[in-house]
Amino acid sequence: MARTFSVRRQSGFATVAMLCFFLLYLPIAALVVYAFNAGTSIAIWEGFSLRWFVSAWNNQQVVEASWRSLRIAAIAAVLATACATLAALATTHTAPYRGLTAKYAFINMPLLVPEIVTAVALLVFFSRVKLWTGYSGLGYLILAHSAFCVPFAYLPIRARLESMDASLGRAAADLYATPLQIFRHVTLPLLWPGVFAGLMLAFIISLDDVVITEFVKSSGQDTLPTYMLGQLRRAITPEMNAISTVFLLLSLSLVTVFFCLSRNRKKES
Amino acid sequence: MMAAAYESGAISLEGVMKRFGDFQAVDNVTLDIKLNEFFTLLGPSGCGKTTLLRMIAGFEMPSGGRILLDGKEISDLLPNQRPVNTVFQNYALFPHMSVAGNIGFGLKMLGRPKGEIRAAVAEMLRLVQLEGRGDSAVTQLSGGQQQRVALARALAPRPKVLLLDEPLSALDLKLRKSMQIELKRLQAETGITFVFVTHDQEEALSMSDRIAVMSHGKVRQVGSPADIYHRPADRFVADFIGETNFIEADAVSIAGGVARVRLPSGVEIPATFPAGVTPSGKVTVVIRPEHAQMVAQAGDGALRGIVGDIIYLGTDTHFHVRLDDGSPFIVRRQNATNGPSEFSPGESVGIRISDNVAQIVMNQP
Structure with a gap:
């Protein structure tokens, strides 16, 4: 029997794979370890301590920036998911027509446009709006975050919608449901895992953003990532590691929650 | 036995046309489907039988001609405004609802009181011999059971006409035979007009009161199974x-x-x-x-x-x-x-x- 060619059986494949994982996760592991350093260095281990977590917790600027980040991410994720859901409903289960591909492209464009371009464009645009309206609150950041989160929320929602049987909507209409009732009783309950995934993804993407936030924020509007960026220009202490570790934990727990929810769904069906 | 009598309806198609671009799917079909009748649209795939059924249901709008239910034109009504229900080829059961939730869906959308819905669901479960399975998830049922739920769901709102789009094609031979008898019994018991679409001539011959044989969007012949078999028109x-x-x-x-x-x-x-x-x-x-x-x-x-x-x-x-x-x-x-x-x-x-x-x-x- 001649063995067919398989990438998996090439010598060194496992080694390269292990190396990749190592390079990916070793720095993160190091970061987490040094968050518990008793000393003030991020490179020399001086014993175990939780002092940097306490220090971050007592740092007024960190707490304020975190709270701001969470608020922006929560509102932006909801807005982006709402827009993405509507966009997904409008672009799936339709017969192909001229311009449909263009619509996909427009919706997903923010994924491809360099973030710095979007950032500069928003900076210029919002500075005009600020002049006209005199308003300089968090609204600009929320709007900016909502805008670039839409494609991230759109992808899982559309994937879910595509896998849904189009005849379910017809069956509901046949059974006297109005379009609004179809959406409420059939489409939305079945779409919910996709919407939830979109919401999570948008939330994490917003929480994580540096470039656009840096350009759009007014003074005193630091989010956690931009605050950390600012701190890194000065002295680097394990406090940064501690904040990052908490951040990492938050992201991981969100992903875990979503994973558990979607697995339960699958068990049901 | 029946809690309330079923009301049956008659369908008239007058010169019904359907074009998809250059393709003439249904070409000037004139048909009278009588009250209480088991009527079958029979033809090879692509002959326009399913398109015709979808126009009666309201999923497609005719390009020309009129569709009447008991003498009243329904061509312009939306699917949810027609007292006509469909059993879909793939059943199209709502996967997030129980058996009872599926069967009661139509009545719920019509805004009927909860007690009435419960009674109707119980009656339907008895009618399709699924007593005690109301709380089951539809995804746990076998193909034949799903088929029965689809039937019960379409019958529960007591439509005047029941449309069946190749409902037996996904079942194996034995189950198909027993469902044929089951369908015939349901039709006799309820007296509702059934419009049945199939490409299986044996199915059509064994179940129908009358058959319309279609090809290329046209009706070739309408008649009883014996007429169609012994006296084919073309x-x-x-x-x-x-x-x-x-x-x-x-x-x-x-x-x-x-x-x-x-x-x-x-x-x-x-x-x-x-x-x-x-x-x-x-x-x-x-x-x-x-x-x-x-x-x-x-x-x-x-x-x-x-x-x-x-x-x-x-x-x-x-x-x-x-x-x-x-x-x-x-x-x-x-x-x-x-x-x-x-x-x-x-x-x-x-x-x-x-x-x-x-x-x-x-x-x-």
Whole structure:
């Protein structure tokens, strides 16, 4: 029997794979370890301590920036998911027509446009709006975050919608449901895992953003990532590691929650 | 038995058309589907039968013509405004609802009180023999059970007409046979007009009160199963329904609504013909394989030929005979006894044709 060619059986494949994982996760592991350093260095281990977590917790600027980040991410994720859901409903289960591909492209464009371009464009645009309206609150950041989160929320929602049987909507209409009732009783309950995934993804993407936030924020509007960026220009202490570790934990727990929810769904069906 | 009487409705199609771009899916169909009738739209895939059904349901708007329910035009109504329910080919059950949730969905959308919905669901579960399964998830049911839930869901709001879009095609043969009987029983018990779409001629023949045979968007013939089988109007219908022998013959005379045709062998036999045509000259005659018998003396039959393949089918045996003029002819003989056939390939035989079984068909335009 001649063995067919398989990438998996090439010598060194496992080694390269292990190396990749190592390079990916070793720095993160190091970061987490040094968050518990008793000393003030991020490179020399001086014993175990939780002092940097306490220090971050007592740092007024960190707490304020975190709270701001969470608020922006929560509102932006909801807005982006709402827009993405509507966009997904409008672009799936339709017969192909001229311009449909263009619509996909427009919706997903923010994924491809360099973030710095979007950032500069928003900076210029919002500075005009600020002049006209005199308003300089968090609204600009929320709007900016909502805008670039839409494609991230759109992808899982559309994937879910595509896998849904189009005849379910017809069956509901046949059974006297109005379009609004179809959406409420059939489409939305079945779409919910996709919407939830979109919401999570948008939330994490917003929480994580540096470039656009840096350009759009007014003074005193630091989010956690931009605050950390600012701190890194000065002295680097394990406090940064501690904040990052908490951040990492938050992201991981969100992903875990979503994973558990979607697995339960699958068990049901 | 029934908590409330079912109300049945009649459908009239008047010159109904449907175009998809350049494709004429349904071409000027005029049909009357009567009250309490089990009516079947039969045809090969792409003949327009499903499109026609979808227009009655309201999922497609006709490009022309009118659809009437009990004399009132419904062509412009949305699906949720028509007292007509559909059993879908893939069932289209709501996967996030229980069996009871699915069955009660229509009544819930109509805003009926909870007590009434509960009673209707219980009655439907009994009707489709799924008592006690109301709380099950539909995804845990077998194909046959899902089929019953789909039926119950469509019947629960008591539609005037039930539309069934090839509902049995996903079931295996045994289950399909028992569901055919089940459907027939449900139709008799409820008296609701059923419009059934299928490409399976056996299914159509065994269940329907009347059948409309369709091809290329047109209705070829409407009639009872026996009409369609024994008196096909044209070559397409004769060919599509069952197995058939076509013989080119000459029409000699017409008397009393029956023609006499001269077969290639020179023998003359009587043949019926479709209403509205006067056969003359060269005609095509249809003779079903079970209406012919083989005889050992070649001179005794209306046709003569040489036995070719002999195909044993359990209940029947098919003899493929090559006639003297070279055309093929199939004779079906029921295997009433065990034992080998008395005919063997290469043998010269005569073919006798039963009385009054030949039908002249039109070659379609």
